[in-house]
Amino acid sequence: QSALTQPPSASGSPGQSVTISCTGTSSDVGGYNYVSWYQQHPGKAPKLMIYEVSKRPSGVPDRFSGSKSGNTASLTVSGLQAEDEADYYCSSYAGSNYVFGTGTKVIVL
């Protein structure tokens, strides 16, 4: 049950795009189409942004998109806005358990 690997930080200017990777193994990310992404602002609970690799819950802007190739999933935030500055975590179902990513801090320059 090792954590999925994410870059510690990513940054972009307002209006630009930023992509965060999430690398696992064939036992988690690569084995299931059950990758989800969470946004967490300081002192707040996580918020579901993407589920089942690329689906958005109602209310999540379409600026947020997800994809997967092999053992690596990605979250892209297009048209960056100041309120997108937060920590982002990926998660994958892994059979009988779940595993989260190490987390990425997105900085809006």
Place this chain on the structure above:
Amino acid sequence: EVQLVESGGGLVQPGRSLRLSCAASGFTFDDYAMHWVRQAPGEGLDWVSGISWNSGSIGYADSVKGRFTISRDNAKNSLYLQMNSLRAEDTALYYCAKGRREMAFDIWGQGTMVTVSS
């Protein structure tokens, strides 16, 4: 309004026990799996345990297996986590989260803090 409210956290000595509770409202509790996810201070998210809608399927992270027990009472719309043999490394904010059928966590509580220290 869909809501999850955790309680039961606090300061506890190593080796002692604590029981967390999560009260759910605003949705049909017994239709969904429920989970506990924790976050140590300044650290990332860590899945702890999950339980299916009818308690027929239960899972634990290796780090808590044999020490923690998850349970639910659908009549009371409540989720529980019995934590025994607590260790310093169990110190964290414990979140209750509603499971989505697509294996994601779509509703989160605000968390209850557990501090294990002598």
